[in-house]
Amino acid sequence: MIRRGRALRAIPTLLRVGVAETVAYRAEFLVWILTTTLPLVMLGLWTSVASEVPFQSGSGKPYSSADFVAYYLSVLIVRNLTGNWVAWQVSEEVRMGAMSMRLLRPLHPFVAYSMSHLAAVPFRSLVALPIAGALLISSGASVLTREPLQLVLLVPSIALAWLITFSLQFTLGALAFFVTKTMALLNLYFLMFSLFSGYLLPQDLLPGWIASAAEVLPFRYTLGVPVELMTHELDGGRVAALMLYQLAWAAVSLAMALWAWRLGVKRYEAVGG
Amino acid sequence: MIRARELAKHFRVHKRPPGFSAAVRSLFHRRYETVKAVDGVSFTIERGERVGFLGPNGAGKTTTLKVLSGLLHPTSGEALVEGHVPARRQTELLQKITLVMGQKSQLIWDLPPADTYELNRAVFDLPRAEYRKTLDELTGLLELGPLLGKPTRQLSLGERMKCELAAALLHQPTTLFLDEPTIGLDVAMQLAIRDFVRSYNQRHEATVLLTSHYMDDVVALCPRIIVIDAGKLIHDGDLRGLIKAMDPDKRVSFTLTERVADEELAKIGALLARDGVRITLRVPEREIPSVVGHLLGELRVVDLAIEDPPLEEILRVMFGKAKQEAAP
Numbered sequence: 001m002i003r004r005g006r007a008l009r010a011i012p013t014l015l016r017v018g019v020a021e022t023v024a025y026r027a028e029f030l031v032w033i034l035t036t037t038l039p040l041v042m043l044g045l046w047t048s049v050a051s052e053v054p055f056q057s058g059s060g061k062p063y064s065s066a067d068f069v070a071y072y073l074s075v076l077i078v079r080n081l082t083g084n085w086v087a088w089q090v091s092e093e094v095r096m097g098a099m100s101m102r103l104l105r106p107l108h109p110f111v112a113y114s115m116s117h118l119a120a121v122p123f124r125s126l127v128a129l130p131i132a133g134a135l136l137i138s139s140g141a142s143v144l145t146r147e148p149l150q151l152v153l154l155v156p157s158i159a160l161a162w163l164i165t166f167s168l169q170f171t172l173g174a175l176a177f178f179v180t181k182t183m184a185l186l187n188l189y190f191l192m193f194s195l196f197s198g199y200l201l202p203q204d205l206l207p208g209w210i211a212s213a214a215e216v217l218p219f220r221y222t223l224g225v226p227v228e229l230m231t232h233e234l235d236g237g238r239v240a241a242l243m244l245y246q247l248a249w250a251a252v253s254l255a256m257a258l259w260a261w262r263l264g265v266k267r268y269e270a271v272g273g
Numbered sequence: 274m275i276r277a278r279e280l281a282k283h284f285r286v287h288k289r290p291p292g293f294s295a296a297v298r299s300l301f302h303r304r305y306e307t308v309k310a311v312d313g314v315s316f317t318i319e320r321g322e323r324v325g326f327l328g329p330n331g332a333g334k335t336t337t338l339k340v341l342s343g344l345l346h347p348t349s350g351e352a353l354v355e356g357h358v359p360a361r362r363q364t365e366l367l368q369k370i371t372l373v374m375g376q377k378s379q380l381i382w383d384l385p386p387a388d389t390y391e392l393n394r395a396v397f398d399l400p401r402a403e404y405r406k407t408l409d410e411l412t413g414l415l416e417l418g419p420l421l422g423k424p425t426r427q428l429s430l431g432e433r434m435k436c437e438l439a440a441a442l443l444h445q446p447t448t449l450f451l452d453e454p455t456i457g458l459d460v461a462m463q464l465a466i467r468d469f470v471r472s473y474n475q476r477h478e479a480t481v482l483l484t485s486h487y488m489d490d491v492v493a494l495c496p497r498i499i500v501i502d503a504g505k506l507i508h509d510g511d512l513r514g515l516i517k518a519m520d521p522d523k524r525v526s527f528t529l530t531e532r533v534a535d536e537e538l539a540k541i542g543a544l545l546a547r548d549g550v551r552i553t554l555r556v557p558e559r560e561i562p563s564v565v566g567h568l569l570g571e572l573r574v575v576d577l578a579i580e581d582p583p584l585e586e587i588l589r590v591m592f593g594k595a596k597q598e599a600a601p
Binding site for chain 2 (some may be wrong): 006009010012013014017020022024097098100101103104105106108109112266267268269270
């Protein structure tokens with residue numbers, strides 16, 4: 001209880017320092033924003049294809065250019081709010097021994113990293129979100145959902161997507177305790193994320209087996225679900241199921257992250273120094 | 274209090290010969306070797322003691338400090354620091370200890386040290402008034418004033434080290450693990466840090482375990498030294514006792530006003546060094562009064578110093594012996 005109270009009291013300062021770190025390098029900050037714009041490329045590609053050939057999903061739902069615009073701009077927004085690179089950071093700090101300094105502080109690194117990444121979210125979104133929002137309202141608003149239930153659940157869904165992404169990334173980073181270099185694993189993660197999350201294609205346009213796999217894998221719940229809540233008309237049962245899956249994956253991925261850390265930190269070699 | 278009993282830390286290390294073909298072979302077949310970085314070390318350090326931890330490179334000093342500060346889990350044996358098992362990294366322990374590593378930084382690289390201090394205040398849950406008082410005190414003692422607002426990456430090594438010390442001591446730990454805290458610093462800065470550590474130890478009755486390649490640090494700060502080599506403890510005791518046991522002879526250094534032949538000097542003591550008229554002789558302790566009398570009476574001497582042999586020399590002999598004994 002005391003420890004939890006201490007962590008809670010530390011949060012405002014952790015966020016303040018996180019913000020200061022985020023804005024320390026202005027040029028890098030802008031370049032990073034540009035790297036999150038892959039959905040805009042996909043948007044350009046698919047809207048031009050959809051203007052030539054009529055598209056429809058496996059369930060028979062037609063996809064117009066406006067649908068693609070709404071989908072990919074929603075992807076851009078959700079990705080900006082939930083994306084992070086903590087796996088790379090944890091992995092490098094373990095490999096280079098810089099983790100030692102974090103371990104000397106009486107605060108679980110999961111909390112320290114998460115606050116530092118949360119602090120970056122508003123700044124990363126500073127440029128991308130207003131542009132995406134404006135474009136979405138001007139060209140794709142007609143296909144955005146107006147379902148009150150979906151709109152209400154959008155905020156918790158994005159929060160859960162963030163937690164799942166962060167926890168999975170933290171787990172991958174903690175694997176550095178076991179295999180030292182995890183870059184290949186990170187690439188594999190990004191490949192699977194791109195395929196199964198809805199980052200490259202909406203889930204209902206994916207081939208059957210990939211769509212089925214996406215249903216049970218965690219990636220869809222890191223991006224696809226909030227995007228679908230924004231862009232699809234879903235019935236109440238489906239919304240409840242998606243939210244429950246998302247909640248379950250949040251619990252599982254958080255448990256995995258803490259477990260991987262607990263096991264891994266015993267193998268830490270604290271190189272250098 | 275710090276206690277280590279039969280403490281051991283072994284690492285499994287991948288070994289391969291140099292070259293391209295060995296690199297390719299290692300993809301399919303890897304050879305591992307167990308390195309005994311710390312191999313059954315036992316000692317107890319009481320509260321308020323200042324202990325120098327010495328050994329050649331790779332002797333296991335830093336590994337021992339990392340085990341004692343909870344960064345590494347020991348392979349076997351026991352460690353107890355301030356009544357806690359370090360590997361558990363309990364908040365109560367982390368609140369009482371600190372580890373300063375000369376080659377690792379806890380300061381946030383892109384931000385001024387003041388931000389790291391603020392972060393530590395929050396993480397260590399320090400009351401603001403107490404934090405402010407400690408920071409003011411450290412700022413005064415270490416002359417940090419102009420450095421607090423400069424990004425860490427723009428600080429010189431000496432400036433950074435002073436800021437590191439402050440970051441490590443903000444929570445007023447009572448056990449200090451200092452691993453090469455003066456590495457790369459100029460003499461003035463080394464002296465400043467040495468004085469600071471001594472005064473911190475006295476004011477807080479803090480236990481200090483120090484490793485340093487600068488023997489002057491150890492001689493000036495640590496009445497007791499622990500020496501390890503190849504992971505094993507080879508000496509634990511007071512510094513003067515070690516020097517006496519290893520080399521009881523004194524070093525007599527003096528400057529002559531005119532040249533004297535080596536043969537003449539050899540009658541007084543063993544000639545260790547000669548730089549023109551600056552001479553260093555090795556003389557048994559019991560002969561010191563007669564040698565000094567002779568120097569002052571018979572030769573023209575402008576200055577005279579009688580010292581213990583340098584610790585570096587003692588350790589060189591000691592590590593050489595340990596190596597010979599370990600050889601098959």
